[in-house]
Amino acid sequence: MNFILYDGVEWKKLFPITLTRPVSEIILGLCTIKERWEKYMKKNVEDVITQPFLSKKYSKEEFSFFDNILLINSSFLPNEELIQILFSLKENETIFFQEKMIAIKKNFFKGKEDILSFPLKKCKKTYSVKEVIHIQSPWDIFINNETVLKKDFMFFTKGKKSFSLLGNNNIICRDKIFLEENIKTNNVVLNAKDGPIYIDKKVVIMEGSIIRGPVAIGKNTTLNIGSKIYGGTTIASFCKIGGEIFNSVIFSYSNKGHDGFLGNSVLGEWCNLGAGTNISNLRNDYRKVTVWNYEKKDFVPTNFQFIGVIMGDHSKSAINSQFNTATIVGVSNSIFGYGFPPRYIPSFSLGGIQSKKRIPFNKVCETAEIMMNRRNVNFSFLDKKILEYLYQLLDI
Template identity: 65%
Template sequence: MDFFILYDGSTEWKNLRPITLTRPISEIRLGILTIRERWEKYLGGKALVLTKPYLSKKYGMEKNPITVKNVFKNILLINSSFVPNNEELIPIIYKLKKDEAIFFKEKMVAVRRSHYRYRIDTPHMKKYNKIYHINQVVYIQYPWDIFLKNEIVLKQDFSFLTKGKNSFSLFGNNNLIFKEKIFLEEDIIAENIVLNAKLGPIYLERGVQIMEGSMIRGPVAICQKSTLNMGTKVYGSTTIGPFCKVGGEIINSVIFSYSNKAHDGFLGNSILGEWCNLGAGTNISNLRNDYSKVTVWNYEKKDFFPIDVQFFGLIMGDYSKSSINTQFNTATIVGINANIFGYGFPPRYIPSFTLGGIQERKVISFKKVCETADRMMNRRNVSFSISDKDILEYLYNSMYE
């Protein structure tokens, strides 16, 4: 398969904010890979991304030199919110013919069209020559689905990525428990650490550095060139994305690329976007004192609403940061580019591009937003690109013009 389209369902994209404010759904990481990377590996082709216009310059079809008319004939279109697996979904996708579709309940998973159409996320079953129904698939509808379903996807990824491959050896004085469930890529640096895969697999990508006294209990994935500082404790169902620096205690959380939680403090049942930083001593509550289910901020209703989840920590959008000793309450939602500091618990919803905490919040100037992002990314030898700036400017103007 040469090309296929991953498209953002409009309902799912809205529900997945703040994570999707700065990316299409296909760039969400869970398990070991992003959703796009996973589809490309399973189907052996190149994914073209159909997303919001303001995200398209960086992520969408505009960056691909292939024209629509040359590619989009007899094209496969896939809803990015669905995560592929080998058991049921992939074999059906390979046998799809023109105007045949796959549904999970009432939601379209994939369709093969004779030509490209933009309006593909409003399914009507009578429009298709044949409908396939699948019974089980990982479906990402809300941000908390990322950490709720991370263990399932991580285990699937581990089996898929390690099949027929040999793990590299880990040299030094280290303790590996259930070694057969531990897979190491090349150039891992570790000394006096514990890897315990009894409860689930552990996958370490190339260039990972794990400092002395660190302990990892699977299922866990540590991605390319990330660093675990001394004495880090990582519990199961956790993914640390590429180029991150982490420390302290982490459980059932997903940290996207280039984000830091480098110091002591607890992070549980949480999502950190890219380029986030938690200051030293930042702690996140992931359980209410009365053990009840949580309420979560809804961007559409602009209010909190109840969900059927008990353990829920923090969801933080890209570029946001907390100062030292920040204490986040259970089920806190932080937008993009927020700078959080001050005494007491911050509010459980913190808007994008705001500065402060419970006592006072101000809107950060867009000039300051760009200066901080440029400075932060340069420290990692990454350029703050024009497309990055354009995305932030669009969001900033949408919220504060």
Template identity: 65%
Template sequence: MYFILSEGVEWKNLFPITLTRPVSEIRLGILTIRERWEKYIEGKAIVFTQPYLSKKYSSGIEKKNGFENILLINSSFIPRDENLIQIILKLKENEAIVFKDQIVAVRKSYLDYSDKNQTTFFLSLKNEKKYKKIYHINQTQIIHIQYPWDIFINNGIILKQDFDFLTKGKDSFPLLGKNHLFLKERIFLEEETIADNIVLNAKFGPIYIEKGVKIMEGSMIRGPAVLCKEATLNMGTKVYGATTIGPFCKVGGEIKNSVIFSYSNKAHDGFLGDTILGEWCNLGAGTNISNLRNDYSKVTVWNFKEKSFFPIDVQFFGMIMGDHSKSAINTQFNTATMVGVNANIFGYGFPPRYIPSFSLGGIQDKKVIPFKKVCETAEIMMKRRNVHFSFLEKEILEYLYHSPME
């Protein structure tokens, strides 16, 4: 069956992560939001997103004029209750599930494809009178991802939930070599894991290792944690939960409570805590991210809409870095730093706590990378991983370059 994953106001609130992807493509726990909903619903998601992203993430559905008896889901929500999935699947025409003042899911008798950019209306209770029945749910049944920091705050909860869901009724592959495993029954390995002289400690949360992962000697992992497909941990890596290392990433040093999206590198020593790295990021050797203020107070975070910093009720907060951004060796990031897309960060002193997309340099320079160089660097980096820098990727970066939304 087909269903629609749409996005509301959360898309803008999740900058810079969503500058280059729909909300549904955010990775946390073991899966992306889209992958998780597809497994729960046992169907194929049709993604409704921003026009400049739709060619990459919604290709193929343009042939449809509309959808009959379609389930529309707000992709910023992640269910915590299996019974909630059954309620969603049994929704009848114009019945909706609501969390606080937002609709989580609604069944529509017909949805025209031209409405794909107006689905925020359907996900709003301003349209409440048109619904035959509304089911209200509470926070024990759902997780709402509204801001980037919600990703690392909720990663441990979702990772444990994903582990139980994905391993139910399955047997783990054995781990060969001289390794130390604590609470082995909460450690699950897919095939082709390469590891020797490592420590896996699942006493504090489960550990999931996907196909083709390589863990070099001396590495230590304390759950909850996941190493996604063909990720590499360099020698002596220390991973604390709750951490997600995305597919094809190369990491080293010390990592705590962080989510690293696909194809990003933190290959050398340095601390990364309470942080989100997008795709194709690279942190130079010795890069460190502070995740706690010296005075132990709550942090302030850059507000993309108001273009100023505002306080939030979070104490541990490292950095949020958009896709394709990079730091030079020994870069030192302050607590609660926001980095846009394709920034190249280097220079003396601490970089500012907000670094716009396509920035070149640090506090001493306020330059912008020429777009030709943006494409050249992306093409070189992606080619090293045997990935083609596609025209669709270029279009997205070009749109952001000439139509900045930050």
């Protein structure tokens, strides 16, 4: 069976995080959505069907599957019930959750366009699942992160043996802490009483740092002196982290290396928060927040009190930047200046409330290349073409 992940209507609802990636590349818990599906299915994804401008980086150029295809909407996360039904599907059978299609089994497709336009009325039988996590908005990433972390920890560490932690450290609930190899720590606190802690290979945790689970730390990440990491937080690989972080997800290669608070937030890849940057995650009047909606081009009400910042890839803030509750930041922004910046900052913006300037595209590429080269990562032709496509659009 060839299983394929595709971007449904949720892709647009997950801006700015999905401006530069398919839904399947979103990180929460211990891994990306794609990696989680592969772990549950016990095989590699055959292909990812996404937007044309992202396809050259994330999809196969040739599509040659003619039979036995299982098509899965990337915005749904796998669980045991869902996997069991998936493997029992027959030709033209589907799985739904609350009138939304999760998956369909089809023996023949003419091509990628045929897959996404297949008429559901031809389906022979429909199954439904009682419970599944569905990622439909950027804040769904951190809202569900604690639950996903706990499930991932049990699933990914089952039957594996944790490495020992060297140094003089305070370890609480050791049985709920899993350590990969070559972790460097001394005089830190790991408290898994309220949830598990997973620390990947070659992580450095400097003196005085405190981690209170559930938390996942990706490989080659460094926690600077006195870092305070609260539950519900995932920090992916190759990050540099400091200060106070609560219930947030930080994608790979992003930095928050200094003091300052980050809560109920999502940072994309290659972001950098300058020293003293602080994020408000609660209004002074305790009311539920409004959030910028890319499709309606306006702020819309939500049913949530706690939302910090949602920041797209390659965006940066200067020292002592202050972000208001529920701020949406696009891709490749350089944010600086006095006062609070707007609660919606379009991609490629320069400055703060003082002006509405756009960064020249050559400068966007120069900054990306310099930052990525510092981590020995190539700013590829495909990376440039994705940013170039977005740069030609207005108000994203």
